[in-house]
Amino acid sequence: MVCEHCKKNPATVVVTTVVDDEKTIQHLCRDCAVELGIDLSDEKTPIKEAVAVMKQADESLHDEEKHDIACDACGLTYTQFQERYRLGCSLCYESFREQLVPLLRKVHGNDTHTGKKPTMGDAPKTVENPEWALEALKRRLYAAVEREEFEEAARLRDQISELGAKRDEESDQA
Amino acid sequence: MTLDELIGHSAAWLSASGPYSDVIISSRVRLARNLRHIRFSTHSTAEEEERVVEAVLDAAKSSKRLAGGTYFDVSVMSEADRQLLVERHLISPALALRTGKGGVLVGPREQFSIMINEEDHLRLQALFAGFEPEAAWALVNELDDEVCGDLDIAYDEQFGYLTACPTNVGTGLRASILIHLPGLVLVQTVEQVLRGINQVGLTVRGFHGEGTDVIGSLFQISNQVTLGISEAAILETLERVVRQIIDYEYDARQTLVRDARAQIEDKIGRAFGILSHARVLSGQEFMSLASAVRLGVGLGVLQKPDARLLNELMVQVQPSHIQRRVGTRLDAETRDMHRAELVRGRIGNGSVTYTE
Numbered sequence: 371m372v373c374e375h376c377k378k379n380p381a382t383v384v385v386t387t388v389v390d391d392e393k394t395i396q397h398l399c400r401d402c403a404v405e406l407g408i409d410l411s412d413e414k415t416p417i418k419e420a421v422a423v424m425k426q427a428d429e430s431l432h433d434e435e436k437h438d439i440a441c442d443a444c445g446l447t448y449t450q451f452q453e454r455y456r457l458g459c460s461l462c463y464e465s466f467r468e469q470l471v472p473l474l475r476k477v478h479g480n481d482t483h484t485g486k487k488p489t490m491g492d493a494p495k496t497v498e499n500p501e502w503a504l505e506a507l508k509r510r511l512y513a514a515v516e517r518e519e520f521e522e523a524a525r526l527r528d529q530i531s532e533l534g535a536k537r538d539e540e541s542d543q544a
Numbered sequence: 545m546t547l548d549e550l551i552g553h554s555a556a557w558l559s560a561s562g563p564y565s566d567v568i569i570s571s572r573v574r575l576a577r578n579l580r581h582i583r584f585s586t587h588s589t590a591e592e593e594e595r596v597v598e599a600v601l602d603a604a605k606s607s608k609r610l611a612g613g614t615y616f617d618v619s620v621m622s623e624a625d626r627q628l629l630v631e632r633h634l635i636s637p638a639l640a641l642r643t644g645k646g647g648v649l650v651g652p653r654e655q656f657s658i659m660i661n662e663e664d665h666l667r668l669q670a671l672f673a674g675f676e677p678e679a680a681w682a683l684v685n686e687l688d689d690e691v692c693g694d695l696d697i698a699y700d701e702q703f704g705y706l707t708a709c710p711t712n713v714g715t716g717l718r719a720s721i722l723i724h725l726p727g728l729v730l731v732q733t734v735e736q737v738l739r740g741i742n743q744v745g746l747t748v749r750g751f752h753g754e755g756t757d758v759i760g761s762l763f764q765i766s767n768q769v770t771l772g773i774s775e776a777a778i779l780e781t782l783e784r785v786v787r788q789i790i791d792y793e794y795d796a797r798q799t800l801v802r803d804a805r806a807q808i809e810d811k812i813g814r815a816f817g818i819l820s821h822a823r824v825l826s827g828q829e830f831m832s833l834a835s836a837v838r839l840g841v842g843l844g845v846l847q848k849p850d851a852r853l854l855n856e857l858m859v860q861v862q863p864s865h866i867q868r869r870v871g872t873r874l875d876a877e878t879r880d881m882h883r884a885e886l887v888r889g890r891i892g893n894g895s896v897t898y899t900e
Contacts, residue, residue: 443581444587455710456584456708456709458583458584458587459581459582459583460581460584460698463706464700470710473710477710478770478771478772479769481703481771482771483701483702483703483704483714485704485773485776487699488697488699489692489693
């Protein structure tokens with residue numbers, strides 16, 4: 371497209387003016403735009419836009435890093451939760467408590483339950499899922515190694531082999 | 545009880561009895577519950593699903609209320625049979641679509657039921673005819689004590705009962721009223737009347753629940769907030785608001801009779817005429833005509849058919865129920881013919897009486 375003003379140079383500037391709800395669009399070349407006294411300081415150039423997009427992407431990346439924590443028990447990450455809006459297990463509420471409180475306030479206008487509680491008279495307590503306990507310990511072990519907390523890591527390693535041995539024993543008996 | 549026996553009887557909630565039964569079809573209260581240390585049904589493995597079913601069925605054995613009930617294992621049911629349960633409001637469309645282990649425990653006369661492995665491990669519901677949210681809550685609360693008292697239920701001191709979706713956490717309670725508002729629809733104030741109810745933590749849905757259209761002037765009004773408000777307070781708010789809506793509906797009906805008596809009686813009479821004589825009837829058409837006839841019964845313009853018959857038909861004219869009756873899969877067109885025949889048989893021999 372050529373400049374609507376000089377009808378010579380290629381149009382590189384789009385000027386939108388709104389007068390009394392009436393919108394007009396002009397395609398001009400840079401020289402004519404300056405000549406017509408158009409302020410080009412908040413001009414949107416491809417480079418400026420690209421920088422803005424990159425900045426935004428960078429910020430959201432940091433956001434994600436901040437949120438991408440996983441449930442100790444079932445391994446569901448907070449990002450996975452956000453995709454389907456369904457939690458993985460009851461312990462997710464423990465793992466994501468900090469993130470869930472503001473969310474619940476938004477949804478329910480409140481973050482604390484009032485009302486019925488389980489009776490739990492002589493109900494048999496279910497034992498913790500051994501697979502989960504093992505998984506959680508392993509995750510903590512990796513984290514400890516990464517942080518170079520080797521004493522903690524050794525302690526966790528022993529716990530894992532203990533739990534593993536116990537599980538093997540039980541399955542032998544079964 | 546077999547599936548045939550189940551559908552051979554009419555559910556208690558269709559009896560059109562109970563308070564305000566000229567406006568309110570039914571009152572439902574459901575509770576969401578989960579077992580600790582097992583992934584929610586949205587994320588569970590086949591082995592975990594099995595464990596949930598076993599634990600719940602085992603706990604249900606000690607329930608006196610469930611003694612006369614039956615378990616329907618949805619995972620071994622055909623698509624058509626699952627749809628039958630959906631049409632009877634015993635399972636949700638979501639449970640019908642599930643591939644894993646799951647099912648529903650149904651109490652006598654379908655007054656209460658427990659879905660197993662919907663998105664939560666347990667979904668207990670009680671369903672009553674008329675405006676009976678308190679009675680429905682009392683029953684489902686008892687059922688919860690009986691069945692979940694023997695289970696290790698996921699509960700958190702801060703968050704209350706833990707659920708797969710954070711919108712249900714806290715009490716896990718959803719109370720909903722199925723209400724017929726033809727008066728407000730006709731005087732075109734229904735939107736205005738229902739607009740403000742979000743502000744008090746309530747919401748409006750269509751006949752088939754979340755995300756469905758309003759058909760036959762039927763609305764479901766239910767609580768949206770489940771956390772930070774007790775069961776009693778949820779029910780109180782719902783009751784208070786619904787009572788107001790009932791008053792508005794009565795006012796609208798009076799206005800209609802006062803200002804447009806002939807037109808309203810004409811609309812009712814025509815609807816009755818079509819239902820009594822049609823040879824082809826779509827589900828949608830049935831619902832909107834039945835709505836006018838129901839209004840006619842409520843206003844005393846018609847003496848037959850009674851609201852109970854309309855309620856029963858509302859369930860029986862749905863696709864899977866018709867196919868079950870006929871005994872074969874039908875295309876939509878043939879189904880519409882069978883629907884017309886069924887309705888004609890039940891309604892056609894009624895007589896019309898106009899009040900002065």
